[in-house]
Amino acid sequence: MIIKYNTIKTLVFSTLLLAIMGCSTDEKQTVTTMNNLVFQDEFNENGAPNSAYWSYNIGTGSNGWGNNELQYYTDRPQNVVVEDGMLKITARRELYMGSNYTSARILTKGKVEQKYGRIEARIKLPLGRGLWPAFWMLGANSDTVTWPQCGEIDIMEYLGSNPTTVLGTVHGPGYSAGESISKSYTLPNSRFDTDFHIFGIEWGEDYINYYIDDVLYNQITPEDVPGEWVFNQPFYIILNMAVGGNLPGSPNTETAFPQTMLVDYVRIYQ
């Protein structure tokens, strides 16, 4: 038993070593391989987001978009606008249509839908407990197949109470919400609310690689999910900033409003 125990310990130790090596910012790490740009929104034209690519979710959904979120999503320029070469999604503390906060959520559903590819955005995130911005994707069949069967790929989720960490997650049948397959990435010596960072996935048949800047920090394959792999079909992109809800909790007295998520670009490569 002792020998076996030791062996297991050794295995754990070597796995740890591998993990550490795998996560290092070694120059030899290959982060991305798809470099043929097939879609880009650089957010260079002032005004509303380009309607050829983007539409809006308006209101509070049901039960605060399923998460008891506190904001009312609008399409007003106070909440979503393109200016200074950026898409700006702004959460405000204001009474609006029965909610205490407003914000925005835009999506490429029916306009830009993609199966496989490298999907990335360059984003500067806000600060403050209760803020929950995200850059994510849903299966294009989300109207006919209920969630989580349609699949969800969260390229980046961030909680304003934890300014050095983001989450990359997939949800599918048998592995959604609390049982989703997720990994966090923490910046060693920088923050997500003081500088722009690049958040992306490189997604192919039977794999999704997650990267931030020049660090590949996770790979999810069918072997990692305890249910059906639902990621071999087209998905659309969503950008939003929620306020409050089950995951981040409510804003507190230190949360300063308004808070803005700045998106420099969204690009898709193949």
Place this chain on the structure above:
Amino acid sequence: MKNSKFNFLASFLLLGVMSIISTSCERELSDDATEATFPKIAEIFTDDFVAMGSNFYFPYGGSKATAWSVDREEGYNSNASMRFDVPNVTDPEGNYAGAIFRMDGAGRNLTEFDALTFYIKASQGVTIAELGFGEDFLENKYMATITNVSVGTNWSKVIIPIPDASKLLQERGMFRYAAGTQGTGGMGYTFWIDDLKFEKLGTIRTIGASIMNGNNVSVNTFVGVNSNITGIISTFNLPNGQNQIVNLSTAYFEFSSSNPTVATVDSNGLVSSLSAGTSVITGTINGVQATGSLTINCQGNFVHAPTPTRSQANVISIFSDEYNNIPVNYYNGYWQPWQTTVSSDFTVNGDNILNYTVFNFVGIEFSAPTVNATSMTHFHMDAFIPGTIAPGRQLRVIVVDFGADGAFGGGDDTRHSTTFTAPFLVSQNWMSIDIPFSAMPGLASRSNVAQIILEGGDNSVIYVDNVYFYN
């Protein structure tokens, strides 16, 4: 413990004043001097002291000088740390622990760091009053302190953000602490600190800085009055998402006056009123505007009270710049629940004035010890009411004797109230009040005089000076 805190604050302020005097003879750099770069050493204590020299621990006055030691058993991921034994409040060697760690040498260049960090734990859950750096018992120029730090019984990391590292070209004040027993019922405890060092974290975000605690404060002054910029803080967001307030010394800031003919401000945040008018004092740190301001409403030249001419031998003085004053418990007892009076005392060209604002009534007490005024014949006080005197306005002056027990109450206290009205009461002129004891029949004794109470205020302002008994 309130007293002890006062003591060490007072002692380092005093040292600071002394150092300003002693460093004023520093020579200026000559034109061909090249700027020396002091070592950029980060570590202060990592299982042992790093580049601190041999003579670096300087306790605060009144603190227990032996509170600090190096523990060779406890440590954060090691078997050595700094140990601080905070004494019981009754400890005759000192009723709190506190000191500075001033490196023995020219100083360090800290410009490339953004925080002082360390691991800390305590023998029980405690709140530690002050932890910081930048105090050297010389100029104490770039102090930064976090207060009321919650410390648990397991090691946790503390981050003290550096407000503006570009200023720290040659810093000797590596660390400072003050810890008492306010939160432990006077009982001592131990805390340990390890891996004390400066770091470049990159994960701290500056939220903003404030003067006057972020409030827009307004004061009425006269020519020659000095006021201070206080409440100097900077707020940072730590990597854990929590905001941390850091208390700063004035040297991190640049102050400016909107109207320098009315008031000027120096680099220490000392504001001098020069002429009648209004000036707004604001500050910047590292080029960024701080919130909060101090508005000076200077009302011109101050009319001083008549200078007392009686000799000291014939006077028992409670408040006067002309005499040695007896020990006074307080010039404003803030007696609750009915008192509204607030003290905003000021000094005009060396003349200290009691300034009671929102005055309804106020008590001055001098009961430790009480005053034996049997050899005195009169009570004197000068008063000045800047506002108008409404019809029927009274000013009542009450002299209180605590009786044979020398203490408030006990059935032997006596008092006499003397009422003044117009035309004696006037606006904008010093009123010299002299009341003979022979006209105070309510005062059965004057062997244990202990209080002067002023009543009859209308929630406006009254200045008081030269409060004394005489014969």
